[in-house]
Amino acid sequence: xQRELGIHLEQLVKQHMASGMSESEARTAAxxxxxxxxxxKEECRDMRRVSVIENLAQDVRYAIRTLRRTPVFTGxxxxxxxxxxxxxxxxxxxxxxxxxxxxxxEEPGRLVRVYQHERNDPSTRFVVSARHFRELRDxxxxxxxxxxxxxWSWGRDLVRGGQGQHLRILRVTSDYFRTLxxxxxxxxxxxxxxxxxxxxxxxxxxxxRNRFHTDPxxxxxxxxxxxxxxxxxxxAPAGFEDPVVGEVDAWEPYDLASDTDETNNSLxxxxxxxxxxxxxxxxxxxxxxxDALDDRWPNNDNRLVAEPLKEDLVADxxxxxxxxxxxxxxxxxxxxxxxxxxxLVRATGRVREFAIRAALGSGGVRIARQLLVESLLLAxxxxxxxxxxxxxxxxxxxxxxxxxxxxxxxxxxxxxxxxVTTAVTLATGLVFGMMPAVRFARINxxxxxxxxxRSSTGDRRQGRxxxxxxxxxxxxxxxxxxxxxxxxxxxxRLRQIDFGFRVTSVLTFxxxxxxxxxxxxxxxxxxxxxxxxxxxxxxxxxxxxxSRLPATGDFHSWRTTPLSGPRAxxxxxxxxxxxxxSGDFFTTLEIPVLAGRVFDARDDDSAPMxxxxxxxxxxxxxxGMLFEDVVGQRIRVLAAQEREIIGVxxxxxxxxxxxxxxxVYHAHRQFAGHQTWPLMQVVATEVxxxxxxxxxxxxxxxxxxxxxxxxxxxxxxxxxRGVARERFALVLIGAFAIVAMALAAVGLYGVLAxxxxxxxxxxGIRMALGATAARVRSLVLRQAAVMVGLGTLxxxxxxxxxxxxxxxxxxxTSPHDPRVLFATTLLLVVVALLSASLPARRASRVxxxxxxxxx
Amino acid sequence: xxxxxxxxQGTLDLLILKTIAREPLHGWGIAKRIQVLSGDVLSVGxxxxxxxxxxxxxxxxITAEWKDSDLGRSAKxxxxxxxxxxxxxxxxxxxxxxxSGVQLLIENA
Numbered sequence: 001x002q003r004e005l006g007i008h009l010e011q012l013v014k015q016h017m018a019s020g021m022s023e024s025e026a027r028t029a030a031x032x033x034x035x036x037x038x039x040x041k042e043e044c045r046d047m048r049r050v051s052v053i054e055n056l057a058q059d060v061r062y063a064i065r066t067l068r069r070t071p072v073f074t075g076x077x078x079x080x081x082x083x084x085x086x087x088x089x090x091x092x093x094x095x096x097x098x099x100x101x102x103x104x105x106e107e108p109g110r111l112v113r114v115y116q117h118e119r120n121d122p123s124t125r126f127v128v129s130a131r132h133f134r135e136l137r138d139x140x141x142x143x144x145x146x147x148x149x150x151x152w153s154w155g156r157d158l159v160r161g162g163q164g165q166h167l168r169i170l171r172v173t174s175d176y177f178r179t180l181x182x183x184x185x186x187x188x189x190x191x192x193x194x195x196x197x198x199x200x201x202x203x204x205x206x207x208x209r210n211r212f213h214t215d216p217x218x219x220x221x222x223x224x225x226x227x228x229x230x231x232x233x234x235x236a237p238a239g240f241e242d243p244v245v246g247e248v249d250a251w252e253p254y255d256l257a258s259d260t261d262e263t264n265n266s267l268x269x270x271x272x273x274x275x276x277x278x279x280x281x282x283x284x285x286x287x288x289x290x291d292a293l294d295d296r297w298p299n300n301d302n303r304l305v306a307e308p309l310k311e312d313l314v315a316d317x318x319x320x321x322x323x324x325x326x327x328x329x330x331x332x333x334x335x336x337x338x339x340x341x342x343x344l345v346r347a348t349g350r351v352r353e354f355a356i357r358a359a360l361g362s363g364g365v366r367i368a369r370q371l372l373v374e375s376l377l378l379a380x381x382x383x384x385x386x387x388x389x390x391x392x393x394x395x396x397x398x399x400x401x402x403x404x405x406x407x408x409x410x411x412x413x414x415x416x417x418x419x420v421t422t423a424v425t426l427a428t429g430l431v432f433g434m435m436p437a438v439r440f441a442r443i444n445x446x447x448x449x450x451x452x453x454r455s456s457t458g459d460r461r462q463g464r465x466x467x468x469x470x471x472x473x474x475x476x477x478x479x480x481x482x483x484x485x486x487x488x489x490x491x492x493r494l495r496q497i498d499f500g501f502r503v504t505s506v507l508t509f510x511x512x513x514x515x516x517x518x519x520x521x522x523x524x525x526x527x528x529x530x531x532x533x534x535x536x537x538x539x540x541x542x543x544x545x546x547s548r549l550p551a552t553g554d555f556h557s558w559r560t561t562p563l564s565g566p567r568a569x570x571x572x573x574x575x576x577x578x579x580x581x582s583g584d585f586f587t588t589l590e591i592p593v594l595a596g597r598v599f600d601a602r603d604d605d606s607a608p609m610x611x612x613x614x615x616x617x618x619x620x621x622x623x624g625m626l627f628e629d630v631v632g633q634r635i636r637v638l639a640a641q642e643r644e645i646i647g648v649x650x651x652x653x654x655x656x657x658x659x660x661x662x663x664v665y666h667a668h669r670q671f672a673g674h675q676t677w678p679l680m681q682v683v684a685t686e687v688x689x690x691x692x693x694x695x696x697x698x699x700x701x702x703x704x705x706x707x708x709x710x711x712x713x714x715x716x717x718x719x720x721r722g723v724a725r726e727r728f729a730l731v732l733i734g735a736f737a738i739v740a741m742a743l744a745a746v747g748l749y750g751v752l753a754x755x756x757x758x759x760x761x762x763x764g765i766r767m768a769l770g771a772t773a774a775r776v777r778s779l780v781l782r783q784a785a786v787m788v789g790l791g792t793l794x795x796x797x798x799x800x801x802x803x804x805x806x807x808x809x810x811x812x813t814s815p816h817d818p819r820v821l822f823a824t825t826l827l828l829v830v831v832a833l834l835s836a837s838l839p840a841r842r843a844s845r846v847x848x849x850x851x852x853x854x855x
Numbered sequence: 856x857x858x859x860x861x862x863x864q865g866t867l868d869l870l871i872l873k874t875i876a877r878e879p880l881h882g883w884g885i886a887k888r889i890q891v892l893s894g895d896v897l898s899v900g901x902x903x904x905x906x907x908x909x910x911x912x913x914x915x916x917i918t919a920e921w922k923d924s925d926l927g928r929s930a931k932x933x934x935x936x937x938x939x940x941x942x943x944x945x946x947x948x949x950x951x952x953x954x955s956g957v958q959l960l961i962e963n964a
Contacts, residue, residue: 001905003931004881004882004905004930004931005882005901005905007881007882007883007926007928007930008882008883008886008901010926011883011926034901035900035901035902036902039902040901040902040905040906043902043905043906044905044906044909
C-alpha cells in the first residue's frame with residue numbers, strides 16, 4: 001500500500017516539475033494536492049477489515065438461518081454433542097479428582113499405609129496391632145514418621161449454648177498431623193506423653209468456626225465432650241480431612257499405653273517414607289523388621305507390609321471408575337459418530353446448494369468457511385449445553401456416589417476438565433466441519449449438478465462410509481447395553497439376598513452415653529430402659545440395640561474356641577464376629593431362635609457369663625451336634641472369657657453382598673462393665689419408621705435430656721449403603737447405555753431416511769416395474785439388517801472383551817451371561833428395526849409416476 | 856431517493872470499473888485516465904481512489920497484480936473479474952436509468 005501510494009505521489013511530483021516547478025516546489029505542491037497520506041492508508045485498511053467482518057457476519061447470519069430451517073437436525077446435533085460432552089465433563093471430573101489428583105497433603109507420594117498380613121497368605125490385609133505398631137515406630141528406619149488412627153472411634157456429644165451436636169472424633173497417636181502434613185496447625189498436636197488416653201482434643205477448622213466463632217483463645221480452654229472435660233490443644237488446618245475416614249470434627253489421643261492385647265488388631269497405620277527412600281526399600285525394611293519380631297515373639301504369625309496410600313484408598317473404586325470411563329468414552333464415540341453421520345448426510349444433500357453457489361462465483365474457501373462456521377456454531381451450542389449438563393450430572397454423581405467413592409466431597413468442576421471439554425468441543429466442530437468442507441472446496445459445479453440430477457442410486461463410496469459409521473454406533477451401543485444388562489442382573493441378585501433379618505420398617509439411630517454420668521451400673525440398665533419405653537410408642541412392635549448392625553460389614557472378630565464337644569480346645573479356623581446386644585434385639589430384627597433362648601432380665605452382671613451363637617458358629621464349633629445339644633456347651637472368646645451357650649439363632653449376613661459368618665452374641669447387661677459399648681438402636685414398626693421418630697426423641701429426652709440422637713436412618717438405607725458402588729455403576733452405565741442406544745437409533749434412522757430420499761427414483765422405477773410395497777419395504781429393511789447385523793456381531797465381541805473390566809462389580813453373575821447377552825441384543829435389534837421401519841414405510845409409499853419424473 | 860453521497864460512491868465504482876474495462880491499469884493511470892477522458896471535468900483524489908479500489912477488490916469485482924509499468928518501475932495493476940464485468944453491466948444500466956431520469960426531470964420540470 002505504501003509503495004502503491006508512493007508511486008502516485010512521485011508521478012504528481014514529476015508532473016509539477018514538467019510544468020516548470022523546482023523539485024522542492026513540486027514536492028510541496030504534490031503533497032498538498034495528495035492530502036494526508038496516513039489517513040488514506042488507514043481508510044484503505046478499514047475497507048478491508050470491514051469486508052472481512054461483514055463476510056463473517058454474513059456467514060454467521062446465513063449459518064443461523066440455515067440451521068433454523070432444519071430444526072430437527074440442529075436439535076439432534078446439539079443434543080448429541082451435549083450428551084457426549086456433558087458425560088465427559090462429569091465423569092472426567094470425578095476420575096480426575098478421585099484417581100488422578102494427588103492426595104491433599106505435602107509430598108503425598110511419600111505416604112504409605114501399613115498392614116499386617118498372615119505369614120502363610122501374603123495377600124491378606126489386616127489392620128495392625130498396637131505392639132506391631134510400637135515396633136514399627138521405633139525400628140523402621142526407612143520411615144520419617146509413622147502414625148496410627150483407631151480403626152473404630154466413637155464420637156462424643158458437644159453441648160454448647162443449649163444446642164447438642166454429636167461429634168465424629170478420631171482417636172490418633174502422636175505424629176498424626178506431622179505424618180500427613182497439610183498446612184500449619186494452630187496450637188500443638190499430640191505428643192507421645194499424651195498416648196495414655198489424656199483428655200485432650202484438636203478441633204477441626206470447621207467445628208472451630210461453627211461452634212467456637214473462630215476464637216483463638218479456645219486453645220488451652222476446657223470444653224465438655226459427653227460431659228467429660230477436655231483441654232483444647234490445637235486446631236487443624238482449614239480443609240484438613242483424614243485420608244481414610246474423611247471428614248471428622250475432632251481428634252483425641254489414642255490410649256496406646258493400655259492397648260496391650262496382642263490379638264487385638266485395632267490400628268490403621270499410615271507412614272511417611274524418608275526423603276529419597278523408595279517403596280521397595282520400605283518393603284525390605286519391613287521384611288527384616290518382621291523377621292526380627294519372629295525371633296522375639298514365638299507365636300507371631302503376622303508380618304508387616306506397606307502399600308502406597310493413594311493406591312490403597314482408591315483401589316476399591318478404581319474398577320467402577322474404569323468401567324465408567326470406558327462407558328463415557330463409548331457414549332462420546334457414539335455421539336461423535338452420530339454427528340459425523342448427520343453432517344455427512346446433510347452435506348451430501350446440499351451438493352446442489354453448494355454447486356449453485358460455486359457456479360455463481362462463490363470461492364471454494366468461502367464455501368468451506370461457511371460450513372466451518374455452521375459446524376463451529378453447532379459445536380459451541382453443544383459444548384455450552386453439554387457443560388451445563390455436565391455440572392448437573394456431576395451433582396447427581398455426587399449424590400449417588402457419596403457412599404460409593406472416597407474423596408468425593410472434594411469433587412468440583414476442574415479447570416483441566418474444562419480445558420478438555422473445550423478442546424473436545426472445538427475438535428468435534430473442526431473435524432466434522434472440515435470433512436464435507438474439504439470435499440466441497442474441490443467441487444466441480446458442473447459435474448455435481450449433473451450427477452445430482454441424474455444419479456438415481458447415490459454415491460456408493462459415501463454410502464459405505466455412512467453405513468460403516470452406523471455399524472460402529474450399533475456396536476458401541478450394544479457393548480454398553482450388555483454391560484448395563486449384566487450389572488442389572490447382578491444388582492437384582494444382590495437385592496434378592498436374604499439377609500436373615502427384617503430389613504423393612506426398621507428405624508435405626510445412635511446415642512452416646514457420657515461415661516461421667518453413666519457408671520457401669522447405669523450404662524447396663526439404660527438401653528433396656530430405653531427399649532422398654534420405645535416399645536410403648538404406638539406403632540412400635542419391638543426395640544433393641546446392638547454394637548454393630550447386621551449386613552454392615554466386619555466389626556469385632558475375636559478368636560473363639562469351643563471348650564466342650566468334639567472340637568473342644570481347637571480354635572475355629574475363622575474368627576467369629578462378636579456382637580453385644582440389648583433389649584429385644586432378636587425379636588426386633590426377627591432373627592429366629594432355633595434352640596434354647598435369647599437374653600432376658602436373668603442375664604445381668606450377677607449371673608454367669610452367657611452367650612447366644614449363630615447356627616453357622618454352632619455347626620463349625622460343634623460339628624455333628626443338634627442345636628438343642630449345643631445349648632449348654634461352653635466356649636471361650638479372646639484369651640480368657642468363658643461363656644455358656646444359652647441359645648442358637650438363625651444366621652444373618654455380614655455385609656450387603658451376603659457374606660455368611662459365625663457370630664457370638666453377648667448380653668449388653670453382662671458386658672457393660674467391661675467397656676463402653678455404644679449401641680445402635682433398632683426399632684421395628686408397623687407404620688413408616690419416620691413417623692415414630694419424634695416420639696422416640698421424646699422418650700430419649702425423658703430418660704436424659706442431654707443425649708443427642710444421631711445417625712437416624714431406616715434399615716433399608718443402612719443396608720443399601722453397602723451396595724452403593726454397585727448402584728452407582730448400574731445407574732450410570734444404564735443411563736449411558738440408553739443414551740447410546742437412542743443415538744444409534746437416530747443414526748440408523750438418519751442414514752436410511754437419507755438413502756430412501758436418494759433412491760426415490762430407483763424405488764419409483766422398481767414399483768413401476770411391478771415391485772410391491774412389501775418388497776420395497778424389505779429392500780430398505782435389508783439395508784438396515786446388514787448394518788445392525790454387523791454392528792451386533794462387533795458389539796457382542798466388544799462386550800465379551802469388556803466383561804473383565806466389569807467383574808469387580810459383579811455379584812454371582814458372569815460377565816458373559818448368555819441370557820443377558822441375548823436379551824440386550826434382542827432389545828437393540830427391536831429398537832433398530834423400529835427406527836428403520838419409518839423410512840421403510842416412506843419408501844413403500846413412493847408414487848412411481850412422481851418419483852420417476854422428479855428431478 | 857439516493858443521497859448525494861451514495862450517488863457519488865456508486866458513480867466512482869462505475870468510473871473505475873469502466874476505466875479498467877478496456878485494459879488493466881495502475882492507480883495513477885486510473886486517476887489520469889478519468890481526468891483525461893472526462894475532459895478534466897472529473898478529478899478523483901487519491902484519498903477516495905485507493906480506499907475505493909481496496910473495497911472493490913474485496914468485493915471480488917477487480918483483481919490486482921504487480922507488473923512492470925510505463926512509469927519505469929513495477930506498479931499494482933487492477934483488472935476486471937468476471938463478476939466485475941457483470942457488476943459493470945449493472946452499474947451502467949443503473950446509471951442509464953438515473954441519468955435519463957435526471958435528464959427528463961430537468962427538461963420537463
